[in-house]
Amino acid sequence: MEIGITGIGSYIPSIITKNEDFLGHTFLENDGSHFPQGNAVIIEKFKSITGIAERRYAPSDLKTSDLGFLAAQKAIEDSGIDPEGLDYIIFAHNFGDLIPGKIQGDTLPSLATRVKHLLRIRNPKCVAYDMIFGCPGWIESAIQATAFIKSGMAKKCLVIGGETLSRVVDKHDRDSMIFSDGAGAAIFEANPKSGNVLAHASATYANEEAYYLYFDKSNDEDACADTRYIKMNGRKIYEFACTYVPQAMKDCLDKSGVEIKDVKKIFIHQANEKMDEAIVKRFYRLYQKEVPQNIMPMSIHKLGNSSVATVPTLFDLVTKGEMPEHKLKKGDVVIFASVGAGMNINAMVYRY
Known part of the structure; x- marks a missing residue:
């Protein structure tokens, strides 16, 4: 049996934060002490190692599940499927829905359930659950979707990866400059016209x-x-x-x-x-x-x-x-x- 990606979509937030936007931050070592060099030097060294010049942050009114929903909509449209025919929705993330200024991540209900709700899918046999597997979570979810399809348990799966890391970074940690927000989604189907895992x-x-x-x-x-x-x-x-x-x-x-x-x-x-x-x-x-x-x-x-x-x-x-x-x-x-x-x-x- 061939299993392929029949639709792909992403949501890239509109807020651009450039490296120079960190010049006014107070970066500290893990023990709370100050770095001997100034922020300009820290940022330049950071860019030379990571390659990052800017990153995207989500607007405050959008949570991780919202980003996943927006990416999922595009993937579904790209595939041309009826979302009622989905057998599984798997949402890979690490911290749940994060609201700026709050100290807890929210995973009740699961983000996959929230996406199913936002997509207005009524089919109860469309099973929605989350994947916590660190950064490799989207690929691992794709591997599980492939296994479901190969076993005959599913024909169509929606696999989402989304995160709002800008809301769980320490502004006093220089590593905070690495992280960003976004979401991507794909439809995996049995016997596609093209594509195969x-x-x-x-x-x-x-x-x-x-x-x-x-x-x-x-x-x-x-x-x-x-x-x-x-x-x-x-x-x-x-x-x-x-x-x-x-x-x-x-x-x-x-x-x-x-x-x-x-x-x-x-x-x-x-x-x-x-x-x-x-x-x-x-x-x-x-x-x-x-x-x-x-x-x-x-x-x-x-x-x-x-x-x-x-x-x-x-x-x-x-x-x-x-x-x-x-x-x-x-x-x-x-x-x-x-x-x-x-x-x-x-x-x-x-x-x-």
Whole structure:
């Protein structure tokens, strides 16, 4: 049975926050001490490593579930399906619905249920649930959707990845500049006119790696003691990703039966430009090959890291012609890959 993506859509928020907008922030070390260098130096070094020049933030009246709904609408329209025929709605996120100024994430009901409600789907056999798998959540949801369809439990699945990370970052932490908001969604169907999932691979490393990303208090000791923010050990994450993601991608590609020379694009989680480049370079090195030119579309420079939303959003931009330097034609083989909190990694080989 072939299983393909028949519709894709994304919601990219309209609020642009540039690097220079952080010049007035008070950045502090984890222990609350001040950095010896000024913000201009911190920001320039940040850009040279991550590649990020600006990022998108959602307007305050839109929650994560709203972003997911807007992306889902576009995917459904793109596919041409009747949403009443959906068997599953899977929503990948990490923090639920976040309201600016509030200290709790809201996941009651699930974000997938909220999207089903907003889509006005009345069919009770359309099952809606959330996926918590760190940044690789959208790919993992796609893997589950593929399994449901392959087993005969479903024919059509809506897979969403959305996040509003701008509402869970510590403004005194320089890592706050990495994160952004957005949502992407796709329809997976059995026996599509074109497209097919060829292979997938997933893994969780949860010993010393488990808390490379975690929740903790602000770097400012005078901030609210009850509020927690996303924190990370950037160096450990970089080393982990460069060590394990290339092999996961190779395992997945080898399982698919596709040769490395036939891969046309790699859609990798937009976490850090230098890290992504290193991952892809090491992946090709496993085959003793040089990295082909123009193999890896990148949106992080303008959109930042929106966690689960980066891969479907990037795929949507390319397939809709929004990144003209990257083109796909029917039959091209691509790889989706991601790494994130858990620590989780996954990959999927897909024939477009």
